[in-house]
Amino acid sequence: MKSAPIHFGSIAYILDDYLEKNTFSSIFFLVDENTHVHCLPILLADLDNISAYEILEIDSGEDNKNIDTVNNLWLALSELGADRHSLVINVGGGVLTDMGGFMASTFKRGIKFINIPTTLLSQVDASAGGKNGIDLEGMKNMVGTFTQPEMVLVDPKFLLTLEQRQVKSGLAEMLKHGLIKNRDHWDNLVQLPSHNAETLAPFIMDSIHIKENVVNNDPYEKGERKILNFGHTIGHAIESESLETDFPLLHGEAIVIGMIIETFLSYDQELISKIDLEEVCESFSSMYALNTIDMKIFPNLMEWMKHDKKNQNNSINFSLINKIGHCRYDVVCTEEEIRQAFEKYNKWIA
Numbered sequence: 001m002k003s004a005p006i007h008f009g010s011i012a013y014i015l016d017d018y019l020e021k022n023t024f025s026s027i028f029f030l031v032d033e034n035t036h037v038h039c040l041p042i043l044l045a046d047l048d049n050i051s052a053y054e055i056l057e058i059d060s061g062e063d064n065k066n067i068d069t070v071n072n073l074w075l076a077l078s079e080l081g082a083d084r085h086s087l088v089i090n091v092g093g094g095v096l097t098d099m100g101g102f103m104a105s106t107f108k109r110g111i112k113f114i115n116i117p118t119t120l121l122s123q124v125d126a127s128a129g130g131k132n133g134i135d136l137e138g139m140k141n142m143v144g145t146f147t148q149p150e151m152v153l154v155d156p157k158f159l160l161t162l163e164q165r166q167v168k169s170g171l172a173e174m175l176k177h178g179l180i181k182n183r184d185h186w187d188n189l190v191q192l193p194s195h196n197a198e199t200l201a202p203f204i205m206d207s208i209h210i211k212e213n214v215v216n217n218d219p220y221e222k223g224e225r226k227i228l229n230f231g232h233t234i235g236h237a238i239e240s241e242s243l244e245t246d247f248p249l250l251h252g253e254a255i256v257i258g259m260i261i262e263t264f265l266s267y268d269q270e271l272i273s274k275i276d277l278e279e280v281c282e283s284f285s286s287m288y289a290l291n292t293i294d295m296k297i298f299p300n301l302m303e304w305m306k307h308d309k310k311n312q313n314n315s316i317n318f319s320l321i322n323k324i325g326h327c328r329y330d331v332v333c334t335e336e337e338i339r340q341a342f343e344k345y346n347k348w349i350a
């Protein structure tokens with residue numbers, strides 16, 4: 001399974017061309033309440049080759065990334081007469097492209113879909129690579145498939161209406177790409193005097209290429225692709241736990257904390273130098289407001305981590321950096337080692 005083609009820049013003519021060359025029995029745009037207002041009108045205004053379509057709208061938010069939402073979407077597709085020759089066009093962030101990809105890849109055993117990512121996070125990460133899915137009782141992405149979209153259409157102009165908090169969440173995955181694979185990308189991002197949609201736009205394609213190369217080497221995550229999960233063993237646990245509170249973290253915000261604590265683990269495993277550890281910690285703290293983790297929730301976090309998809313034989317498998325720009329995978333760490341990394345993080349923050 002090769003990565004889907006990814007186009008960057010003005011995308012309407014590419015979609016127009018695709019719709020001219022391919023015939024579909026029906027076309028469905030999947031949006032949420034925000035992309036319905038901010039993104040779909042911009043896209044439709046630029047399209048020439050589309051006359052009939054339906055709009056499916058879902059409620060935004062990670063707490064809606066579940067089977068109930070997908071069930072409603074499957075029902076809507078059925079009621080509106082979708083068949084195997086229908087096309088779904090997902091217009092939204094990672095929650096929407098993950099769910100829309102899952103809905104399309106399972107409906108009637110799979111119909112074609114296109115991703116048009118409209119958040120920074122979905123442009124640099126979620127919309128490409130073929131992973132889709134939903135959460136199961138708060139456990140991240142527990143049900144899903146690996147299915148490539150027909151193509152991914154990335155236009156940075158959509159980011160102009162995105163909240164700054166969401167931009168910083170997307171930046172987290174870009175920084176991850178630098179840490180695991182490309183020191184120059186990390187340096188470019190860290191050295192920016194400010195991090196907003198305009199200053200980050202020139203680096204979107206670099207991030208996409210890093211992910212694309214890794215996915216093409218290992219599309220089904222048998223080995224190398226696990227490095228894209230750096231920061232996620234702990235980050236997903238923190239995200240899941242926070243979703244049960246009144247102050248849920250965004251995916252990228254949780255992954256920032258996960259990346260820092262997993263960098264402490266890398267240091268403790270003698271994979272990285274003290275200089276690299278300090279550089280990673282100081283760089284993140286210059287870009288993000290960080291808080292200590294209440295160790296009372298550590299047992300809960302361990303429970304979430306036990307469901308991580310990289311685990312094997314009841315051991316928790318980490319992807320850990322072994323130098324800035326390099327990452328190893330399948331590093332097993334014990335609960336005690338994980339606890340010590342959390343404590344070191346807390347001591348460093350305090």
Ligand SMILES: NC(=O)c1ccc[n+]([C@@H]2O[C@H](COP(=O)([O-])OP(=O)(O)OC[C@H]3O[C@@H](n4cnc5c(N)ncnc54)[C@H](O)[C@@H]3O)[C@@H](O)[C@H]2O)c1
Pocket residue numbers: 032033034035038039060061062065092093094095096098118119120121122125126127128129130131132140141158159160161162163166169170173251252
């Ligand atoms: N499949 C993958 O490889 C992959 C990779 C990384 C993350 N993810 C998943 O992605 C999800 C996070 O995605 P996200 O950060 O894009 O969040 P999101 O999809 O929740 O979008 C964030 C918010 O921005 C709004 N929005 C979207 N586009 C907008 C625009 N242009 N202007 C204004 N508002 C806009 C949305 O309505 C939403 O409220 C998580 O569920 C995560 O697990 C998946």
Ligand SMILES: O=C(O)C(=O)C[C@@H](O)[C@H](O)[C@H](O)COP(=O)(O)O
Pocket residue numbers: 125129131140141173221225228229232309
């Ligand atoms: O594409 C991948 O592979 C990733 O791991 C990218 C991650 O940023 C993303 O959050 C992904 O959804 C995590 O996948 P999961 O298999 O840990 O649920």
Ligand SMILES: [Zn+2]
Pocket residue numbers: 125173232251255
């Ligand atoms: Zn992620």
